[in-house]
Amino acid sequence: MREFIFTIDYDPGVDPLMDVFMDHPETHSRTIACNVAEDGMWRLERIAGSETALQELDEVFDDPVQCTECIGFHDCDTEWYYEVIAEAEGQRTVYSYRSEAGDCHSVPRLAIEHVGHGVLCETERRGSRCEWRLLLCNDRGVDDLFSELEDELRPGLTIEFRQLGDPSYWTDEAVTLAELPPEQQAAVEAAVDHGYYRTPRAVSLSDLADRLDVSRSTLQYRLQRAEAWIVRSFVTRSMGPVEAEESVAEGSRLRVADD
Incomplete structure (x- = not known):
């Protein structure tokens, strides 16, 4: 091909x-x-x-x-x-x-x-x-x-x-959530299901961690890693790999809000 x-x-x-x-x-x-x-x-x-x-x-x-x-x-x-x-x-x-x-x-x-x-x-x-x-x-x-x-x-x-x-x-570019590590995939799916990404949020990070039976810091880390991958995959489609890596590197300083 x-x-x-x-x-x-x-x-x-x-x-x-x-x-x-x-x-x-x-x-x-x-x-x-x-x-x-x-x-x-x-x-x-x-x-x-x-x-x-x-x-x-x-x-x-x-x-x-x-x-x-x-x-x-x-x-x-x-x-x-x-x-x-x-x-x-x-x-x-x-x-x-x-x-x-x-x-x-x-x-x-x-x-x-x-x-x-x-x-x-x-x-x-x-x-x-x-x-x-x-x-x-x-x-x-x-x-x-x-x-x-x-x-x-x-x-x-x-x-x-x-x-x-x-x-x-x-x-x-043929990427799906299935390519995430299982624990990151589960964290994202749970966050969506329970309304963590809604505005306003339907569940706090702490409550979501309790539902998943993991520590708050562990859930935050998994979501951060998954979000970085999702953003990089999305931006690469529109901007190309070089610009995408620069954008993600700059955005890596951002952190998930406390709640």
Whole structure:
């Protein structure tokens, strides 16, 4: 397997979708799941931002003026379906389907044409940049794919090659609480179950320690270690490993409140 990562930067006014992310820099989206075939693409995406930004994104998705995965000049008259399947304050999970019809040259379709089937895609949008991550069976055809992506670019878009190599993002980022040591996993799960992370807290650290039959200092240590791992894993997805390590190192001076 091979991993191919590249970014596309957008000037203001050239893409209605990316304009929303530029107008609201705090807004961020990430693909949760994506299925790509020659005749269409199905995607599950999580978007976070202000309610104003989310409403503006709804307007773009409800009546798209262009394919959100296309970067060129080709006409793209496709079937499009979009639905919010879960939402909370400041975030939502959306399902979308877009058919590949006519002369629609989306990034996923070009990937299939040049490297074959079995492509997994993930995107992350923030500000003026959309980062594409492709997991491929091999790297045959990648040079041709990148060349065509460069040729497809309409004015106002800039593409940058980031990485081609053995999979790292897809393995390093596929983390779950199950990877924590059992005692840390149990501490986090109990803290969530009993409302320790609610505002205001439903249980104090001392009471939670009594429920788990451990000392208060032991529970505090386990939660601190687990929280550091969770934050590092989360930040690495958004910032990359170097910046993430620096952020966690700086944040390591923080301590859990007494109660």
